[in-house]
Amino acid sequence: MSSYIGRRILQGIVVLFLVSFIAFIIFQYLGDPVMTLAGRYATQAQREEVRQSLGLDKPFYVQYFNFLKNALQGNFGMSYVTRVPVLDLIAERLPASIELAFVAESFAVIVGVSLGVFVSANPKSIMSKFMMTGSLFGVSLPTFLVGILLIYIFSIKLGIMPSSGRGETITILNFWRSGLLTLDGWRHIILPAFTLGMFQMALLFRITRGAMLEVLSAEYIRTAWAKGLRGKMVLFKHALRNALIPVVTMIGLQFGQLIGFAIVTESIFQWPGAGNLLLNSLYESDFPVVATYVIIVALIVVLLNVIVDISYAFLNPKIRYK
Amino acid sequence: MFSKINELRESKIYKHFVSQPLAVGALIVITLLFLGAILAPVIAPQDPYAMEKLSLGDSLLPPIWMEGGKAPFILGTDVQGRDIFSTILYGSRTSFIVGISVVTISGIFGGAIGLFAGYFGGIFDSIVMRSADTVLSFSKTLIAMLLLGIFKHSSILLVILAIVISDWVQYARTIRGEVLSVKEEEYVLASKAIGGTHLRTIFKHVLPNAISPLLVVGAVDFGIAVMLEATLSFLGVGVPVTQPSLGMLISQGRNYLYAGKWWLIVFPGLTLMAIVFSLNLISDWLRDEIDPKVSNI
Numbered sequence: 037m038s039s040y041i042g043r044r045i046l047q048g049i050v051v052l053f054l055v056s057f058i059a060f061i062i063f064q065y066l067g068d069p070v071m072t073l074a075g076r077y078a079t080q081a082q083r084e085e086v087r088q089s090l091g092l093d094k095p096f097y098v099q100y101f102n103f104l105k106n107a108l109q110g111n112f113g114m115s116y117v118t119r120v121p122v123l124d125l126i127a128e129r130l131p132a133s134i135e136l137a138f139v140a141e142s143f144a145v146i147v148g149v150s151l152g153v154f155v156s157a158n159p160k161s162i163m164s165k166f167m168m169t170g171s172l173f174g175v176s177l178p179t180f181l182v183g184i185l186l187i188y189i190f191s192i193k194l195g196i197m198p199s200s201g202r203g204e205t206i207t208i209l210n211f212w213r214s215g216l217l218t219l220d221g222w223r224h225i226i227l228p229a230f231t232l233g234m235f236q237m238a239l240l241f242r243i244t245r246g247a248m249l250e251v252l253s254a255e256y257i258r259t260a261w262a263k264g265l266r267g268k269m270v271l272f273k274h275a276l277r278n279a280l281i282p283v284v285t286m287i288g289l290q291f292g293q294l295i296g297f298a299i300v301t302e303s304i305f306q307w308p309g310a311g312n313l314l315l316n317s318l319y320e321s322d323f324p325v326v327a328t329y330v331i332i333v334a335l336i337v338v339l340l341n342v343i344v345d346i347s348y349a350f351l352n353p354k355i356r357y358k
Numbered sequence: 359m360f361s362k363i364n365e366l367r368e369s370k371i372y373k374h375f376v377s378q379p380l381a382v383g384a385l386i387v388i389t390l391l392f393l394g395a396i397l398a399p400v401i402a403p404q405d406p407y408a409m410e411k412l413s414l415g416d417s418l419l420p421p422i423w424m425e426g427g428k429a430p431f432i433l434g435t436d437v438q439g440r441d442i443f444s445t446i447l448y449g450s451r452t453s454f455i456v457g458i459s460v461v462t463i464s465g466i467f468g469g470a471i472g473l474f475a476g477y478f479g480g481i482f483d484s485i486v487m488r489s490a491d492t493v494l495s496f497s498k499t500l501i502a503m504l505l506l507g508i509f510k511h512s513s514i515l516l517v518i519l520a521i522v523i524s525d526w527v528q529y530a531r532t533i534r535g536e537v538l539s540v541k542e543e544e545y546v547l548a549s550k551a552i553g554g555t556h557l558r559t560i561f562k563h564v565l566p567n568a569i570s571p572l573l574v575v576g577a578v579d580f581g582i583a584v585m586l587e588a589t590l591s592f593l594g595v596g597v598p599v600t601q602p603s604l605g606m607l608i609s610q611g612r613n614y615l616y617a618g619k620w621w622l623i624v625f626p627g628l629t630l631m632a633i634v635f636s637l638n639l640i641s642d643w644l645r646d647e648i649d650p651k652v653s654n655i
Contacts, residue, residue, distance in 0.1 A: 051492050066508055169380065172642060176635035178585045180592050181608065181627045188615050188623075289494060296497025300589055315593065318507030326508065337495050 044345040048338040055334035060103045063113070063327035064092070112328040117320050122328045126310055130332075131212045132202055133302070133309035137294055139216070139225055140233035141287070148237040149283060152244025156252060156279075157271055167241070174238030179297045183231040183304035190227060198224050200306035228305040232297055236290055243286050247279035254278075281351050288344030292337050381643035384636035391633055395450040402444035403430040407602065412439045418614070421621050434621040436607075437614065442621060446629050448602040452514065452591075453584045453633060459518045460525055460583035461576050467522070468529030469572060475530065476537030476568075477560055487534070490527040498524045498582075499589060506595040514597050521586055525579065532575050536568035543567070570648045577641030581634040588630055604630045 078086070087093055094102075106112070112122040151171075155164040191199035202215040203224035215221030251257065252275055260270045299311035306312070310329060317325035394401065405411060416439035420427050427434065433442040475483040493501075502520040506512060540546060541564060549559045588605030590596030597603045604626045611622025 047488065047491075050488075051495075054492070062508060172638050173635055176581065176585075176631055176638050178588055178592075178605075178630060178634070180589055180605075181623075181630065184608070184612060184615065184623060185627070188620070192616055292495045293497045293499070296499030296503070299500065299503065300593065303593065315503075315507075318503070318595065321510070323508075326504070330504065333496075333500070341495055 040349060041342070041346055044342055048342050051338055052331075052334055056104060056107065056331060057100065059327040059330045060100050062323055062330070063103065064099060066323050107331065112331075113324045115317075115322055115325050117317075117322045117325075122324045125325060126313065126328055126332060127211070128213075129308060129310040129313050131214065132307060133298060133311055135214065135216055136225060136228055136232060136302070136307060136309060137291075137298055139229040140298075141236065141291070141294065143229060144233040144236035144240055145287060148240030149244045149280075151241045152283075153248060153271060153276060155241075155245045156248030156275075157267075159249065168245075171238040171241045174234055175242075177234070179231060179235065179300045180304055182234060183228070183301055186227050186231060187304070197227050199227075202308060228301050228307055231304070232294065232301045235297065236294065239290065240283060240286065244279060244283050247282045248275055251275045251279045277351075281348065284344060284347060284351060288340055291340050295333055295337070378643050380639050384639035384643075387632055388636040388640070391450060391629070391636075392454060394447050395454045398444075398447035398451055402441070402447045403432075404441040404444045406440040406444045406448060407600075414439055418619055420619075433625045434619075436611065436622055442607075442625055445602055445607055446604070446626055449604040449607050449626060450629055450633065452597055452601055452603040453587060453630070455514060456518055456521070456587040457580045457584045457633075460521050461580050463518070463522050464526040464579065465529050465572060465576055468526030469533050469569070471526065472530035472533035473537055473560065473565060473568070476534035477541055477556070477564060483534075486530060490531055493524045493527045494531075496524070499586060502586060502590055503593065503595055506590060512596065512598045514601060517587055517590060517596050520590075521583055525583065528575055528579065529572060532571050533568055536571055537564055540564050540567045574641050574645045574648060577637050577644055581637035581641075584630070584633050584637075 092099070110123055114120065115122050115125055118125065151167060155167055158164050186197075187199045190197035201224060203220035204218040205213040205215045205221060206217045207213050208217070215225060257270060257275055260274050265274075295311070298309070299315055301307065302309045302312040303315050310332075314326065314329045316322075317329070399405070416428070416431065416435050417437055419431050419435040419439075421434045422429060422432050424434075431441045431443070433446070435441055436445070471486055475486040498521065501524045502517075505520040505523065506516060509516070546559060546563050549563045554562075587596055588603065588608070591603040591605030592609045593605075594609070596605060599606070607626040608623050608630075611619070611626070614622050
């Protein structure tokens, strides 16, 4: 098992190197740091000075090495627009994004998996057929449309839900501004979390159902039924545990997708998260922010994949003992 | 002629198809929408992008069945007096162009890579599959958004390429998995044994037996590409402003929704949903038809 996990970690490191290289290109070559730092009316000599201070006169690999060294020390340069260290800018926005993703994903997993188990236990009922088609409809709805329609119905027509922002937040541990500790914060997170989680929910529902149906037709389940175990016992202890393997994999795989959808959701609900920051930085060509965001996302995705691989090994003895 | 039709009627695939009313409905809907997109210049009551034909007097008219509605604006007009029905017809053209191009390019490119990776195995296979895993773990939306946002230049071709760059992966993975099992079959071994070249074996024996799951992937992917293009255009990094697109229509209508002008968003939104939902229904049906054992995802 350790060689399996070791291989996965190694693979993750290779990915991070590749992504850091792409981020370096965005940072160093797409933006024009010299122009930004020296100003539009700088003389040739002044520009040259800035170039040297940034190390832009050095060979390519030296520049890349310096970029990596700085990145590892948490130094990603300044935002072109706000003149604030990029990492601070993103770190300030990250808690909002993580809380939104967490609530959305929890909602998706709890509702999606429960519905999936229900449908697999009653495959012939009308409710199940209805839910299967409904879930197909759920994966056909674009995130942005769901968000807009929810705002229209609940914020504008009914006026019972706020349409933007995080509401009241409380700072914990000096750096984490949390909206999950106030009622107002929860009121604000419901619509965006539902918007973000709906697609995943529908997907997890379909995957759980598929995996359960496959497991339920296995011999050992028939044995469990035959020896007279209670329905709940068979369903949850014997079947679900095995059906969860593809579900866990899918949750891990889909988290990357969640980050993409989160950008759209944050933009619609004016959620003060990192995704919204990225979108604005793209509009304003604030490349240091874009490059740093890319690295942080890659770091999160790679870490999560390693965690999924490890939990996969725990769920599946075939891998554990290889 | 008639015997052919009767033959078709007797065939299994036809019988299964007709027994699935949802799939039949979906196929009819998508065909109608496709025809509408192709024939937009003929059937649209107005060319919504000929500025001289627009009249501000027709600005923000509601759909025709509501009070204040006016012919020929069946589904109402936007702030510039554009007929919504016409803009939808033109906008869905972009959706279909992007969808068809993405599926074709990704399918051929990803399919070929997966085919060779699965057949030959080895280092090439490992590299392809590891990079596929990597691309898959990132969001297609994010990758396309970054590419288009960074280069600040938009065209329909760039949108297609920005989607394809991460989209080919699932075709490659699907066909590779299929090839891995097909290549152990006796007829493939036989082809090699009688001295068939690799190319002959691949294209004559492996490919025809490994390609059908790509149909399912293609149908789902078509919907995803359409949705992605709409999302990118909604965010302002998709097709250029001069190009009609459902996503952009929704983005423009957004401000008026808050003022109660729901038709600016609801009709383009419904069209988008109808395209994606029909494609998903069709792919669901195809999946059952091609391999009933594959779990419904």
